[in-house]
Amino acid sequence: MYIVGITGGIGSGKNAVTDRLQDLGITIVDADIVAREVVAKGEPALDKIAEHFGSHIVTESGELNRKDLREIIFRDKTAKTWLEQLLHPIIRQSIKQQLHDATSSYAVLSSPLLLETDQHELVQTVIVVDAAEELQLARTVKRDSASKEQIKAIMAAQLPRQERLKKADIIIDNNADLESLENQVIKLHTELSEATHRA
Structure with missing residues (x-):
């Protein structure tokens, strides 16, 4: 492909x-959409984020509290690095899979x-x-x-x-x-x- x-x-x-x-x-694989998909409700990455930052990072409906997370990583460079190290390989793998599955x-x-x-x-x-x-x-x-x-x-x-x-x-x-x-x-x-x- x-x-x-x-x-x-x-x-x-x-x-x-x-x-x-x-x-x-x-076929368009949008990295921004993939980045949202990998932290969606029920995804393993979301559980790891909650484990690391505390349960307040997940809303009552089980979604990622993006506003709170943004504020944490804006203030704390080590938090940002930790999050990137967790998410970048997962995002990359998902992008590769979606590109591999493309039929255009x-x-x-x-x-x-x-x-x-x-x-x-x-x-x-x-x-x-x-x-x-x-x-x-x-x-x-x-x-x-x-x-x-x-x-x-x-x-x-x-x-x-x-x-x-x-x-x-x-x-x-x-x-x-x-x-x-x-x-x-x-x-x-x-x-x-x-x-x-x-x-």
């Missing part, structure tokens, strides 16, 4: 690209941390969806109803834009309108389908 990795900074339009590819019949002509791993983690080792081609930083900011503030300060803090924690672009095999420029993005996605899909068909 030929695997393509798609990444981009917050507000770059990564989801718009993967949604369109999904409409075209391509190629599969996509969509991940905001594709280049910051070892997830890029799972893909043959790295695609970066790129937008100017002021556009990223404006789109995210509108989408998430968040403050500019919150979004800037998230952007500062991500890989710098130029670093991300340097590591890209293919760049999708999302500085214009949706029609421009759509045309680039269709062209990309055609090229990838032809390449995997020839392989």
Whole structure:
């Protein structure tokens, strides 16, 4: 199975690209969704988190109390490291399995941390969806109803834009309108389908 990795900074339009590819019949494995699945109610990882941090980290309905956990790992670096060491291998294994089970002509791993983690080792081609930083900011503030300060803090924690672009095999420029993005996605899909068909 030929695997393509798609990444981009917050507000770059990564989801718009993967949604369109999904409409075209391509299997999308979204690392953010996998990260939520592995700590869902009844999952072994959730039991380990509760064991480590205390039962208050699980709500009465048996779900992870994300707000409390976020606050703990924000304050305590060792807690963050412990959590990453627990979850990253489980997330990686689940991603690998879902990519392995894909039935489309190629599969996509969509991940905001594709280049910051070892997830890029799972893909043959790295695609970066790129937008100017002021556009990223404006789109995210509108989408998430968040403050500019919150979004800037998230952007500062991500890989710098130029670093991300340097590591890209293919760049999708999302500085214009949706029609421009759509045309680039269709062209990309055609090229990838032809390449995997020839392989």
